[in-house]
Amino acid sequence: EIVLTQSPATLSLSPGERATLSCRASQNIDFYLAWYQQKVGQAPRLLIYDAFNRATDIPARFSGSGSGTDFTLTISSLEPEDFAVYYCQQRRSWPLTFGQGTRLEIK
């Protein structure tokens, strides 16, 4: 099973600041990584697929990078609605696995 480790567990920033979230895979997953955003009481929403492709209607301030075992989600300038929990997920092999999440909170 491929284990995804996200860091940090919690990130405290202010609106307008840049956020950098990390996801590390226990083995090579090429570029088969997605990022999701989950707000309280809501279902997750796909942000980035295959490491760097923005999903439909996702603002340009969200970007993804990386390949192999190290991946990054960057939010260039935080908006109030961006404070949420973010998960990474790999589709390289079964079982599909998620990271434990990074909580992005308002400082």
Added chain:
Amino acid sequence: EVYLLESGGGLVQPGGSLRLLCAASGFTFNNYVMNWVRQAPGKGLEWVSSIAEYDGRTFYADSVKGRFTISRDNPKSTLYLQLNSLRGQDTAVYYCTRRASGWGAFDLWGQGTKVTVSS
């Protein structure tokens, strides 16, 4: 409008059974791999099961293998999850999800249905 709508959750005793349904709308259901993902209270996301679009191949997490059964009815655009031998650790919100073309990421999610296993 494109959406997934789950139903069938509820309170069940340990060892009991439940059947979850997911009604799909707004897209060609039989063109997509469909899945269930769950989230225990206050916890992260856990993939549960997937079913292929055409040949019905199924895949399960080890935690549910032998107890849960995923199935689909393409003409009815409906996905199912039969949950048997339920345990306390199966308590979670169960999300129906669609995978993007080519066994891609989970690009569409339902609102979830809550399953509580308790005596």
